[in-house]
Amino acid sequence: MNTFTVTLEGLTSEALTRRLESAGIQLNTHAQTLLEPKFFDFSKTGKYRVQLVTVADLGFTEPANLPAIYRRIRERGFALCPLELAPYLRLSWRTQPTSRNSTLTGQHKSPDSAVNVSTPPLSSDPYVPKGFYLRNVDGTLWLRGYICDDEHENALDTVFAVLPT
Incomplete structure (x- = not known):
């Protein structure tokens, strides 16, 4: 599958938000929640190799x-x-395939062509966003947060971004 190198730049909240906006990347309310300082460490830097797996x-x-x-x-x-x-993966990966189905909400499953970024759980509360996923809907790039409980099952073709060790 695809492999990417992603550099975390340690941008401030304002600078990262401006960069996402100027790149035309859309956010949902769950993504905005995850970008709050209580969850997000804006000072984090480093280079990461990312691999996509189903x-x-x-x-x-x-x-x-x-x-x-x-x-x-x-x-x-x-x-x-x-x-x-x-x-930063969303900012650097502009060629994500476009989704076949442009529906954004209400599916209770990972959307078509979405890439879920595997991240440690932030909370056991099912109403606290679990993480981000990336999507290209009709040429518009999205960084979306999602919620689910531990019972939610992901289909075999669901894609996750992971770090090779």
């Missing part, structure tokens, strides 16, 4: 929930991404 690539033969997927990510020699990686 739930099936991780060896699952049936849909799986996030705790099982994150366990398998580690068992397969990958690491979870820092939360701060997602906006």
